[in-house]
Amino acid sequence: MPVSVRVAMRLQAAWSRRGPLACVLWPLSWLYRALATWHGRAYAWGLRPRERLPCPVVVVGNVVAGGAGKTPTVIATVRALRAAGERPGIVSRGYGRSSRGLCEVTSHSPATEVGDEPLLMHLRTGAPVAVGHHRAAAGRFLLARHPELTVIVCDDGLQHPRLARDVEVLVFDERGIGNGWWLPAGPLRDHADRRADLVLYNAPAASTARAGWLARRALGPAIPLAQWWQGAHTGRPLSTLADTRVLAVAGIAHPQRYFDMLRAAGLHLDTLALADHHVYTEAPWRGHPADVVLLTEKDAVKLPPGSALASDPRLHVVALDFEPDPHYHLALQHLLQGVRAAQAAQEEH
Incomplete structure (x- = not known):
């Protein structure tokens, strides 16, 4: 087993409880928490501007490090939106890609250039996908190439508030919030109680006290x-x-x-x-x-x-x-209808 895998497994085990390793790392978690909190509040207080796209934006993310099921949630969400008559597109950072700048993913794109998850999302959904470090720029880029799109689904963007969003989907797996501590002493990279419009559990049962829907896998x-x-x-x-x-x-x-x-x-x-x-x-x-x-x-x-x-x-x-539970898809469609109704009312005034 590669060293990187052994280290990752050891950290995952440490994050499940407040044991010796987690306690040693605990002081560093306060620094991470302070920086992450300030980053979010800078946008909330208007110190940094948010960028809004001309169509509704749905952000799918989690509050813990590691794969909680964001990619399969994006895939399932995009498929359901398309079945409901929407024309969705996807934006992603494209973690691990070798290319820079903005790039549209095609079925012939090498995973090394666009990222393995963006390529997988495009292959599984057929939806247009753009990758870029700044998700707002990636969204504008995608809309310029595909003006027919009616909604943008953002993969893993909860901690990137520069892109204004209309619906936030929070995904949990069996770990829940782990030991409840922030990185690197625990798995949290955001406040465990942060607001979200929809909560989805990629697990056989709910792993936190928050109300949400389950997904079958x-x-x-x-x-x-x-x-x-x-x-x-x-x-x-x-x-x-x-x-x-x-x-x-x-x-x-x-x-x-x-x-x-x-x-x-x-x-x-x-x-x-x-x-x-x-x-x-x-x-x-x-x-x-x-x-x-x-x-x-x-x-x-x-x-x-x-x-x-x-x-x-x-x-x-x-x-x-x-x-996901069908009620998750229905709730998302209801929220998007509300977003569009509010936008229409604002334009009338």
Whole structure:
């Protein structure tokens, strides 16, 4: 297991309780909290200007470090908005990308240039996606290229108040707020009680006292990598791999969650946990005697057709089937209707 993964796992364990390591880091958390609080209040008090886009903006984020489920929430939200008649677009920072400035994501964009999560969101939704360090600029850039868009969904933007927003969606996973301390002594990167319009739990049950909706999550079939890139949604049911030697590879924030879901499906597997946003310069599964190698979609986007690393016929992709409670989608549509009604009333006056 890479050193970076071991360090990340140790921190995640420390953030679940107020143990020795968390206590040692606790003084530093006050500095982080002070800086983060001042950053937010500078915009709230008007010391720094917010930038508003000409269409409603929905921001999806969390208050803890690490993957709480923002990307699948954005994907599910965009799909539901499109089904409701909206024309949504997505803006993201594009964490880990090598390019600079503003960039529109296409199906042929290398994940290294635009970021693995923006590429995955574009492939899964078909919606226009723009990446940029400043999300307001990315939103203007996207609207200039796609003036037909009626709503912008911002991936991971709660802590970036420069972009004015109309709806905030707060996502939690099983960790809740962990030990309740700020980084680096705990997982918090924002106030645990910060306001939000909608709360969604990427977990079997609510992990905080806040009212919200649950999301159903399950793993799909094992789809050959080449077919996944072609848009296939069918493959080998996981149950058919119960007696097969399987290696599961995951370069995501919480690989153990993925491995546990595979085991719950009846698979007996070896596992290989890689760092979140792992960059594939070689095939870590090379030499392993597995008959099938299972990848997450976040890993698959970094192995495009025609690349040497994607040539191994054992490679299969297991997608996450993520669907929020239908009332979440209805509540979001109701909020957007209210936003537009308020804007129309303001224009009349």
